[in-house]
Amino acid sequence: MAMRYWSAAGQRHSIGLLLVSCVFFGGAGTSRADDATSWKEIETKYIFGFTTGSGIGLEGEKEFTVDTIGRFGKRDGHYTATETKYEFEFTPTQFIQIEFGALGSTHNISGVTDLDDRRQVAATGAFAELRYLAIERTSNNPLSVTLAVEPTVRWIDETSGARVRNYEFETTVNADLELLRNRLFAGLNLLYEPEVTWGPMGDVEREATAGISGALALRIAPNVVIGGEVWYLRHYDAANLTAFTGDAVMLGPSIYVQFTPKMFMTAAWNTQVWGREIGNPVSLNLAEFQRHRARLKFAWEF
Amino acid sequence: MMTRTLNIAAICAIAMFSSTPSRAQQAIEIRLTYSNGQFQPSQVSAPADKPIVFRIKNADAKAMEFESKSLRVEKVVAANSEGVINVRALKPGRYEFYDDFNEKARGALTVQ
Numbered sequence: 001m002a003m004r005y006w007s008a009a010g011q012r013h014s015i016g017l018l019l020v021s022c023v024f025f026g027g028a029g030t031s032r033a034d035d036a037t038s039w040k041e042i043e044t045k046y047i048f049g050f051t052t053g054s055g056i057g058l059e060g061e062k063e064f065t066v067d068t069i070g071r072f073g074k075r076d077g078h079y080t081a082t083e084t085k086y087e088f089e090f091t092p093t094q095f096i097q098i099e100f101g102a103l104g105s106t107h108n109i110s111g112v113t114d115l116d117d118r119r120q121v122a123a124t125g126a127f128a129e130l131r132y133l134a135i136e137r138t139s140n141n142p143l144s145v146t147l148a149v150e151p152t153v154r155w156i157d158e159t160s161g162a163r164v165r166n167y168e169f170e171t172t173v174n175a176d177l178e179l180l181r182n183r184l185f186a187g188l189n190l191l192y193e194p195e196v197t198w199g200p201m202g203d204v205e206r207e208a209t210a211g212i213s214g215a216l217a218l219r220i221a222p223n224v225v226i227g228g229e230v231w232y233l234r235h236y237d238a239a240n241l242t243a244f245t246g247d248a249v250m251l252g253p254s255i256y257v258q259f260t261p262k263m264f265m266t267a268a269w270n271t272q273v274w275g276r277e278i279g280n281p282v283s284l285n286l287a288e289f290q291r292h293r294a295r296l297k298f299a300w301e302f
Numbered sequence: 303m304m305t306r307t308l309n310i311a312a313i314c315a316i317a318m319f320s321s322t323p324s325r326a327q328q329a330i331e332i333r334l335t336y337s338n339g340q341f342q343p344s345q346v347s348a349p350a351d352k353p354i355v356f357r358i359k360n361a362d363a364k365a366m367e368f369e370s371k372s373l374r375v376e377k378v379v380a381a382n383s384e385g386v387i388n389v390r391a392l393k394p395g396r397y398e399f400y401d402d403f404n405e406k407a408r409g410a411l412t413v414q
Contacts, residue, residue, distance in 0.1 A: 042371065056374070058369065058371070058375055058376040059375050060375065061376055094373075094375065137372070138393050139372075139395035140393070141393070261403075
């Protein structure tokens with residue numbers, strides 16, 4: 001796996017350049033057709049950044065995606081971690097989408113309290129996802145809702161990079177609303193993600209993350225969507241949400257660009273703007289969450 | 303405990319798939335011809351709550367891809383051949399379709 005480490009500043013700069021290029025790229029589309037009602041309908045799954053839209057693709061469609069999420073910044077030291085999904089997805093019926101794939105990760109950690117220094121690239125695990133379209137959008141109903149479950153197994157810890165055995169079961173509700181025909185969309189996600197981890201010393205850790213997000217996405221050209229989202233995340237040291245340990249609010253922009261009818265990318269950046277750790281009177285929650293996170297995803301349909 | 307979990311999973315699966323319309327219902331057939339880079343007819347209609355079968359005859363000398371985000375289907379139809387696409391029973395509304403290889407070829411299904 002040929003991945004190189006970037007500094008957080010360098011990564012921000014690169015993503016910034018990419019976003020600017022994409023907006024200019026999309027600007028050409030704006031001059032071609034300003035009437036959004038004449039645009040082709042858009043798949044909403046990836047237009048909201050970290051928030052997932054309700055789209056499940058088209059029956060018979062297959063897609064390969066490379067989806068990287070980077071996490072940057074802890075309370076002290078240097079912390080950069082990424083996890084990349086190499087994903088195959090297909091839609092066998094007009095109501096169900098199935099995805100599965102492998103995970104790879106990078107960790108570059110030094111001088112962070114409670115984490116060992118580490119610099120590694122590793123194959124991390126595997127995942128599968130089942131998505132079911134529960135409420136479908138029509139020209140008379142702007143709301144669409146999809147239910148999704150995603151079991152994941154990891155042998156490298158997502159946060160520390162240590163060798164573990166981790167089982168996660170992400171459950172989400174992905175809803176979106178078409179506010180203006182073909183132009184403006186609102187997204188909402190509900191998240192419940194219990195997990196259990198066996199550490200290298202045989203210790204067992206059970207935890208869960210719950211969250212809710214809201215997002216807006218504006219289609220500024222037939223092939224370009226820009227937006228913003230906010231996430232409220234809560235962390236528990238128990239799968240049944242009884243041992244609350246802290247929460248955080250993350251906020252940031254997103255962009256989606258359709259390069260060709262069969263290829264697109266989406267990028268998003270979230271910064272923690274508020275957070276708290278129970279029993280620790282500091283601002284932000286950098287024990288369970290990160291200062292920044294970024295997403296960059298490329299997809300090829302075939 | 304395991305048996306109970308499996309039972310719950312089975313009930314959920316049955317509930318999910320039972321909401322998918324049955325193909326056993328009488329399907330409404332819609333015939334389209336794709337010629338000179340256009341759908342003929344480009345505007346079609348069908349009754350609500352009945353499955354639909356699109357029969358698309360591609361009379362052009364190159365392949366086309368029938369695609370619709372709202373119908374949630376796509377199919378490549380080779381040159382001078384016919385493609386068949388099954389669509390679930392639909393709610394009333396307007397469902398656009400197009401040739402994904404040709405920006406100008408557009409049409410719509412109105413379900414009433």
